[in-house]
Amino acid sequence: MLTICLILLLTSTGIQWKDESASWKEQLAAAIESSQASRKKIQRMTSSWMSYATWCMREELQPLPATFAKIGGFVIDFVQKQSGRTSSVGNKLSQVKKAIEQMGQDWLKTKERLELKQLIANLAYDDYVRSNRKKPLTRNRIRSMISIRGSTSQLGLGIALLSGLGHDGLRRGGELTSDLRLFDVEWDETADKEGRLRRILRIKLDRTKTHRAGEPIRISYFETYYPYSAPVLMEAWLSSLPQDGSPSRVVFPQIRFLRGKPSGLDFSKSLTYAALAKLIRHDVNEIGLNPQDFGSHSLRA
Helix, strand or coil: HHHHHHHHHHHCCCCCCCCCCCCHHHHHHHHCCCCCHHHHHHHHHHHHHHHHHHHHCCCCCCCCCHHHHHHHHHHHHHHHHHCCCCCCCCHHHHHHHHHHHHHCCCCCHHHHHHHHHHHHHHHHHHCCCCCCCCCCCCHHHHHHHHHHHHHCCHHHHHHHHHHHHHHHCCCCCHHHHHHHEEEEEEEEEEECCCEEEEEEEEEEEEECCCCCCCCCEEEEEECCCCCCCCCHHHHHHHHHHCCCCCCEEEECEEEEEEEEEEEEEEECCCCCCCCHHHHHHHHHHCCCCCCCHHHHHHHCC
C-alpha cells in the first residue's frame, strides 16, 4: 500500500527527474559554517538532510526546492524502513526543515504543509507498532516506591526527593541529572487564601529540552500538606547533608549499586542519567510492575 502511494505521489506531479551532481552535504556544511548550533545539533541536521537528499538522488529528483511530492515521498520511504513506525517522523522532518531553511530555501507552502500533515496522519492511522513511550509514575506508584526503603535513611530520602521533583515539576530525567548544585536551589514564600505562609522551592535550570539558550529558568514548587511534596523533601534533604557551607556541592550525588540494588551515595560525583534510569527500573520491579514499561521520563506523570 505504501509503495502504491509513493508511486502515485511522484508520478502525479509531472516532476522532471534529473541527475544530481552537486554535493548536497558540502552545500549544507557551507551554509552552517557560521552557525552557533551545537555539534550534536549540526550532526542531527546533517544526517537527516543527507537521508532526504540521498532519497531524492535515488529517485532522480532535485532535493531543492522542497515540494510536497518530494517530502511526502521521502516520508513514506522513511516509514517503510521503520517497519511502519511513525513515532520518529516528526523529529526527522524537523531536522530536514531546519537544514533547508539554513541553506536559505523556503519550506513547504501552506497548502503543501496541510497535505503533508494529512499524509502523516494517514500513515499513523496504519501504525500498529507498539509505542516506546514509557508509562507514567503516578503519585500512588511513587508512594509505593518510596515505601520500599522509606524516607528516613539518607539514601531513601534522596530517592524520594528525586521522585518528588520529577513528578511535581514535570521534569525530565536529563534535567534531574544536569549536575544541579546547592546554589541552584532557592527559597521564597507566599501567603495562601487564608493568610498562612507557604514556602516556595525554586530550582534553577540553565538548559532544558525546550529551553536551550538564554537566561536560566526557574521551576517553582509550592508547599502542600502532602508529606512527599518537593519543598518538604528538599528541606529534609538539605538538613541531612554535611554542613560544610559549600554552595557548589552537588544536590544529587551518584547512586551506588551492589548486585543491581541501590546501596549508597557517592558525594564526589553527580547523579548520572543511566543511574537514575536503573534506579527507577529497580524500584518499579520491586512494587510488581514491568521495568521495561518505565524510565526516567515516567516521573513526568
